[in-house]
Amino acid sequence: MKLNETIKSILERKSVRRYTDEPVGEETLSTLVEAARWAPSGLNNQPWRFVTIESREKLDEVAGFTKYAKILNNSTAAIGVFLDTSTIYHREKDIQSIGAAIENILIAAEALGVGACWLGEILNRREEVEKALEVAPTLELMAVIALGHPPETDEGSNAARKGRLPSETLIVGKF
């Protein structure tokens, strides 16, 4: 396998679920959105929209809509990721692009030493989150990414880097 800094960031990215009190900071948040902004999308339609959250009160309000509340209660920032259904051209391809934008945020966070956790279960209460974040009616919640500085040890951060299926299982054909 070929290794370099970028590939290390991709391979070492993991979910971080506990954070220190140190703020993520405006510059880092902007960089994460910038990374998302350069994701690819079909016909370059850029279906993603973002809400950044640093307010303790708002983080705790949004936490109330997921059974993984503790992660957001503990995080110092978050990014709400939305699909703009008014710019949609092919729903499934647009949702793939949203996934690409989310992954850019997660890899960029890893590269900056910021802990991140992709929250999907919160979609069960999508409409309440959309209301709390005061987005336009055409915006549909796709994910919330919790952010914060990781504690010094992985144990402290409750970081899980789960295993993966072997390549032999994932590569189902070679021509």
Place this chain on the structure above:
Amino acid sequence: MKLNETIKSILERKSVRRYTDEPVGEETLSTLVEAARWAPSGLNNQPWRFVTIESREKLDEVAGFTKYAKILNNSTAAIGVFLDTSTIYHREKDIQSIGAAIENILIAAEALGVGACWLGEILNRREEVEKALEVAPTLELMAVIALGHPPETDEGSNAARKGRLPSETLIVGKF
């Protein structure tokens, strides 16, 4: 904005549509699949499966299923990306994860100096591609990624790094 090698790879990634004759090579292809393998997915269900293609004959056969045939006719390798519908837990979240895995391949390719182009239009003839790549009936084509070494100039590679909407448009709320 904060910059480092990983963030540069994310920001500089672009679609490369013409390639030299130099093979991508087994080691690079393995690294790209390895990058995809470490993408995040809900409940770690890893819904992605891959078919790697280096055979000239197979690349040209698959090219026949897209109006962007020239890209695959010119590429020296490709990766077919599939959703394993037998492992699905939430179709839209799984498709986001597929997008994350695709983005890992694209960023890793950029970091290794390999040109890549995400082909989505080919989904219009999904079933024919699935048949050509001889995948199991539970596998559903999500994308084909064309790969090859880029010519020395961007003009030669027909690389397009399209513009993006300004952050002010994409960030629809701050709390």
